[in-house]
Amino acid sequence: MLKGGIVLTHSAVNHNNKKRKRSPLLVALIIIIMLLLVLLTLAFFTSFDEVTNAFEGGRVDIVLKEENWNPQNAKKIVPGKVLDKDPKIMNNDRTDVYVFLEVIVPYDNLDIESEAAADKGSKVTGDTSAVPLYKFVDANGTYDTTYTSTQKINTAGWMLMSDYPKQNTGNKTYTYLYAHVRQDAENTKLSPLMPGLTTSNPLFNQIKLVNFNETRFDENRDYSVRVKAYGIQANYLSDNNQTVDDPAQVWGLINNS
Numbered sequence: 001m002l003k004g005g006i007v008l009t010h011s012a013v014n015h016n017n018k019k020r021k022r023s024p025l026l027v028a029l030i031i032i033i034m035l036l037l038v039l040l041t042l043a044f045f046t047s048f049d050e051v052t053n054a055f056e057g058g059r060v061d062i063v064l065k066e067e068n069w070n071p072q073n074a075k076k077i078v079p080g081k082v083l084d085k086d087p088k089i090m091n092n093d094r095t096d097v098y099v100f101l102e103v104i105v106p107y108d109n110l111d112i113e114s115e116a117a118a119d120k121g122s123k124v125t126g127d128t129s130a131v132p133l134y135k136f137v138d139a140n141g142t143y144d145t146t147y148t149s150t151q152k153i154n155t156a157g158w159m160l161m162s163d164y165p166k167q168n169t170g171n172k173t174y175t176y177l178y179a180h181v182r183q184d185a186e187n188t189k190l191s192p193l194m195p196g197l198t199t200s201n202p203l204f205n206q207i208k209l210v211n212f213n214e215t216r217f218d219e220n221r222d223y224s225v226r227v228k229a230y231g232i233q234a235n236y237l238s239d240n241n242q243t244v245d246d247p248a249q250v251w252g253l254i255n256n257s
Contacts, residue, residue, distance in 0.1 A: 061092040086202035096192035096234040111213035137206035179247035
């Protein structure tokens with residue numbers, strides 16, 4: 001029995017060894033399957049998709065143009081001199097824009113002299129202490145001849161905002177603010193300036209230095225005329241298909257921004 005038991009035990013061992021044997025084809029198949037599983041796992045972990053939302057910010061792109069202005073002509077000018085100065089606005093933006101022009105003109109307590117032929121050069125009587133030193137000249141060559149803050153402009157496409165001009169007694173300047181408006185029956189409503197276009201008319205064509213006594217001229221003071229352009233995207237103001245084109249309302253948004 002002892003010997004037989006040994007034989008049985010040995011026979012069982014041989015049987016188990018036979019079960020562990022694998023054919024080369026089966027082994028190769030198992031290896032291929034394992035490789036595929038590894039590759040699929042790598043693909044799962046390395047594959048991805050991506051969406052990038054690019055936003056481009058910045059201010060409204062408008063350009064203040066004065067095509068006929070020559071700064072050399074403004075050097076050492078004399079009273080009564082007329083200079084070409086024709087402010088326009090070009091829209092470089094990609095959407096419609098509402099635009100405004102602001103002009104700051106100095107004044108001073110100078111002796112204003114008459115330009116009339118009969119008494120040319122004589123001192124104008126009355127209070128002329130706050131006469132703007134420059135008068136705007138329109139396309140017809142006319143300008144305001146009163147000794148007040150009133151100015152002439154090319155009214156086709158431009159409107160003086162209410163409450164202007166504003167007098168700054170500290171700096172001795174007048175500030176004029178004009179809106180670019182429609183040239184039809186609704187000429188009190190803002191006119192959107194389309195991309196790539198320039199306002200059809202300049203605000204004015206020239207400026208004229210008033211006739212004054214040069215002995216009262218302060219050479220240390222800056223007597224420049226400053227022009228600023230403002231703009232805001234018209235589409236930004238649309239609300240439920242309601243167009244916002246009131247100059248005062250829109251200027252309030254620009255001025256408080």
